[in-house]
Amino acid sequence: MTATLGAATDSAGAPTPPSSAPSGPVLGVGGWLRWGWRTLTSMRTALLLLLLLAVVAVPGSVLPQRSSAPDEVATWIEDHGRLGELVDRLGGFNVYSSPWFAAVYLLLFTSLIGCVVPRTRVHWNALRSQPPATPRRLERLPVHRSFTVEQPPEQVLQSARGVLRGFRVQAYDRSLSAEKGYAKESANLLFHVALLLLLVTVAVGQLVGYTANKVVVEGGSFVNADGQYDSIRHGARFDGADLDPFKVTLDRLGVRYQEDGPRLGEPRSFDARVTWNDEDATGTASVAPNHPLEVDGTKVFLTGNGYAPVFRVTDSTGAVVYEGPQPFLPRDSNMTSLGAVKAPSAAGGGLAFSGFFLPTAAVDDVVGPHSTYPDLVEPKVFLNAYRGSEDGRKAGSVFTLDTDGLERIEDGDQPWLAQLGVGESAELPDGLGTIELVDVIRFANFQVSDTTGNGPTLAAAVLALVGLMGSLLLRRRRVWVRATAGEDGRTVVEVAGLGKGDADGLVTEVDRIADELRTPAASPPDTDRPTGQERT
Template sequence: MASPTEEMDAASLTTAPREDTGTGSVTLPRLSSWEMLRWAWRQLTSMRVALILLFLLSLAAIPGSLLPQRSANTDPTLVTVWIAKHKTFGPLLDHLQFFTVYKSVWFSSIYLLLFISLIGCILPRTWQHVKVLRKPPPAAPRNLARMPAHFRFSDGSGASIEDRLGAAEAALKKKRFRVVRGTDADGGGWVSGEKGYLREAGNLIFHLSLVGILVGFAVKGYYGYQAKVVINEGDGFSNIAMYYDDHSFGGGVDPNKVPPFGLTLGKFTATYEPNHNAPDYGQARDFTADVTYNASPTSPSKKAVVKENSPLNVDGVSVYLSSHGYSPVITVRDKTGKAIVDHQPVEFFDSGAMGVGSGIYKVKNGYTDQYGSPQDLGLSGIFIPDYPGEMVPGLGAVSLFPTASNPALVLSAYTGNLGPNPGVYTMDVSRAQRVKLPNSVDPTNPAVVLTLQPGKNTVALPNGTGTIEFDGVVQWAQFDLNHDPSKMLVFVSAIGIIAGLLGSLGIRRRRVFVRVKPAAAGQEALRVEVAGLARAEDSRLREEVRGVGRGLRPSKAGAQK
């Protein structure tokens, strides 16, 4: 931390004699480039600037908490929806990188400046602390009565000065003081003790650990990656970047060199609150995914159980269970009975309470119009896990419970041009036509309800062009993959921050002095003085000084003050 004198030196050290311009003004010489750099470095490495940068970093992180971010940990469509709703400020904030806060230029600049500032603060203080550790305690002052804590007594026990100094040295060493001993010209002697050196060490450990946290975040951002993958029961997944549903790679990650492990979801089990009278009826209680994995294509398969707070670690990648839902299974046949889509599960994502989800099926050339021309077939659906038996007026799709005990699928059909690549979870129906399916539940909203009951799981397409069959339902689970090479560094740094705070706040820097000299000329009695000095306010200093003094005083001591 630069002192005011040091900060002034950068501007005044090279000042030349003042020149009188005749107007009463004083012209000072300009700083050279080296002097300007030295002044800027002193400003940047001052504790005041470090605190300002830390405050700015906390302010810069606020938009990352309030606005949706383009990252693998959030739904990427949230940013698009937010910008669409705020047509004035949305594009401006996007241009200013407010939707990628932690990768933005301005956030990274503050981060880097804070890192440099902390390093510049820590290195000089560390060197000064090393020099202090090598220095012995100072000699005892001549007048101990001026100290904040003072204790004295007369010793008439007949003990020698050397005996009393030896006892004082032993007492201070027992209390973990660093001790030096000396003699006075009048025949007396003194003992000086100091402890609390670790207070500054705790302060340095705290700041070094804070730097470790910053380094850890930088390492994670550059060498780490996050990804999402959705797996249906019975399906598998190979850890290849092209199979990710969403991902975020650091600049130092090669997508072609991610750990080549495989994962298969066997059975997913979800439990919910079954008590109808409970306020949290139907809320999730526990999620469990039984998986089989292999660390490499040639390694043997192993079984594991993944829960929300119990991830699977494979070759440095943590696999977290983050979400789940249902995948209704359908079969689409043409007019000849040939299966165009054969027993195909499609993930439906939550869109309502009690596990109600929505999703789409897209079948390329899955519908033939009355002229025999093939067209795309799009099915937009709502899945109801526990169908009450009818659509509730005014509420639409309602489920009685999240468990798929009586599943139903509500489908609407579209034909026409759905685009060459309409996307995975969205469907463009702007150039398509809605098809009125037989037995629609609402003539104004042509949709049909399919259940797994006999005779109610099949619907015919118009003009005898085919059928749609609801075959069943499987569950899907979403796994978040996280590779973080900085976990151990951040963990150790977090422990260091706590230890450093405890040390800097709990340890007191104290000095205790003991002086022994003859009470008066020609007398055998000794005068013993004990005094203490603390670096800062220390309510226990007086108690420690008195404790040392009482330990040295004989049982029948003289007057006490």
């Protein structure tokens, strides 16, 4: 029995393990930190983080956000129950201010800085350097052309300088080395620097800016002040005392819907006629989606609309305890709207009503009450009634009623239900009071935001686009021209090129140079000796 040559064996002939197994170098803390930094600052990581930032921003466009539509957020949570609460805890309704979005944002920022700084240094050194020396064997390059001419080598090289327009040219022994396309790397760096500026301007805008929302009924108004808004979101450096003082009044909200055809009921136009005034001027304006009102650098957007039924509520003493419009929140394309009316000062501990409003009401035995058209054709409101008032210690919504602790009012053994058209009223059982639908007007939801950082953000975005287009369209090329005296007294000219990508474009470039260096005195076609990649 023979053992494998060079292997140690025991008495039974089995191989024995080596006394010490080979091991790799130990990185240590410093090594792992260097590895992590190099990985983070690589271009591949930057691109992955940019893609990840786009992915984590998707929920912000799919889910309603508190910064722009707080009422829709409340409705979404109510409709989806525990799922809505889970999404809320995960920051799904505040995507752009969530910790996980900020983490990706900061990692991308750090990665871009780590990419741009060393690349800028390398690019600067490359701009100051000379084109590389001419290779000894030009025929080994991807594109190569060779031909003979009558002119002496010195004259060919002199002509080549004129032919190589747009190139940086360096003379070497009997040859010229030329290169161009450094603008491609410059454009690439411009894109990354602009992307950094874009991140900075967005961050600064979020830090000092604010976004507020206000529901305003026709004839109502609001003032640009911190305490005037239904909700406001602002950065850590925001100071409410710095808000530009102005007032906006909603004079009329015009909404037009498709009246016939297969697209019946689809919205066609929204137009909020407003009057505004600040310390220096007063004016009127039309606010529509994508056409905001701008006052002193602050923009007022129209982001939503709905109906606000006007109610009059009396209690058991006959006193009017509530009178005015109450916005109802739209829930579908036909403007079926939910809402609540609260009269906590009514005798007996308060009265409250909840229900839904239908602009064009229809009732059938299959789906029950529903709206068939979003405009005011046959408006009706359906209400339940409760005794008591909401717990003031809880944060409530004007659109919903928290029935915990409230007593439902019943008519006999059935819950009391009122169906009211405009001008109609209903009495509560046991003389508890009455409720009347006086009128129906519209409301608009305005979003007010500071636009101070929009200018720099737009400039950075334009620079990024310019840099991206330049990095995609420009090509980096190197071309060499060599002219040597041949044995027959003619001059052998070689033209070769090397480039990154765009092989067809490189062939065209080399062919152009070769054609311009040929003269009428050049050798006939059968003496041309192309090598390497042939012309196609």
